[in-house]
Ligand code: MG
């Protein structure tokens with residue numbers, strides 16, 4: 001901030017006259033218009049780099065399917081944009097539980113906690129506030145319902161891992177529409193696949209509470225009136241690559257993220273008091289934890305497809321605030337220039353190049369890279385899963401090289417596959433004596449994070465770099481559209497966004 005003395009000096013140097021007083025405002029500033037409905041969209045792990053990847057793909061990929069702007073670009077063009085910090089109450093870098101809690105309660109929170117303040121006290125979330133105002137409420141996620149991001153809006157526990165208790169609390173909160181994966185926390189312990197440690201059947205309890213309970217996309221499309229609980233997978237829902245590849249499969253049971261979002265909006269809109277809904281594109285984070293750029297591309301396309309539906313819906317009404325942000329950035333992702341495969345000099349017609357070639361010293365990344373990333377046919381972790389199931393004598397570098405090269409536009413050489421398969425004791429986890437060898441500090445990675453090693457081998461030809469297997473502090477983008485959007489511009493902290501959301505749903509101003 002400039003000191004008054006400096007301002008005076010600048011003023012004196014410029015020989016300026018004192019500025020006349022502003023004319024009195026004719027009337028008190030009108031309060032910001034309050035929307036009827038509030039839609040919060042969270043891209044988990046979606047920093048500016050991740051949004052930037054989608055924008056490059058949409059605008060620059062030779063085979064881009066986009067004829068017009070992405071939904072993110074429309075939000076930026078028609079609404080308000082900003083940045084938000086998200087650090088926890090007591091440290092530098094945030095996890096999804098703490099970050100979503102700060103958005104939900106508007107107060108600082110501790111790492112890995114759900115719906116409680118930094119003193120450990122449960123606090124009313126924006127969803128619960130909306131409900132107390134008579135509004136309908138909803139939670140939608142393509143991860144699983146009890147995962148940290150949705151949980152933080154309708155549960156209050158000391159740790160995100162307490163997903164069985166979270167399931168009970170979310171049901172007790174009585175959220176009107178809940179659509180996601182993760183039925184393993186809702187079925188009694190004797191049921192195959194259950195993660196519960198008791199005999200409670202939360203699906204039956206939900207039905208007794210008046211919920212329509214659906215388990216597949218057909219039932220979702222024809223669900224009758226009432227509260228709605230849809231759980232479409234045992235744990236996380238399909239990743240975006242598989243989701244796109246199986247859309248027309250007759251045996252597919254899962255709806256798309258966009259399908260779930262649109263069902264939620266249409267049902268919640270029946271409440272004449274309006275609604276609050278949080279819709280999460282949750283696997284951007286998972287792709288980035290795995291350092292898998294092809295998977296990330298697919299997740300950003302899935303997020304944009306959902307947001308297009310949401311924005312079209314809100315635009316047509318005019319009474320709905322849409323706020324899009326992330327909880328944090330994941331992976332320290334970047335497209336980056338390098339010295340590999342530097343393009344040959346070429347001729348440029350302009351006068352500045354008379355008598356010389358255009359010959360940059362570096363490879364700044366060919367545009368075809370974007371099509372290559374978008375063409376990846378499965379997540380790298382699925383490739384490794386299939387590889388690990390092969391008989392031991394088939395788990396060779398040559399096999400892995402072929403398996404990765406089969407699903408990716410970027411080849412993994414046999415030599416590189418050998419480096420991916422090399423192991424050493426993990427200094428951060430004594431249970432992993434045969435951990436993959438990361439040239440980065442393994443402390444920043446989940447144990448056994450072999451996808452990150454593949455990412456390093458493919459990265460040079462993809463023009464892709466990753467800094468970590470966890471999250472970064474990078475301020476995340478904020479896009480807001482609709483009544484009350486203006487307040488979301490500028491630089492905030494997530495606790496402030498949380499307060500703004502509370503005001504928007506009708507809490508005390
Ligand atoms: Mg999440």
Ligand code: ZN
Nearest residue numbers: 045096285330
């Ligand atoms: Zn994460």
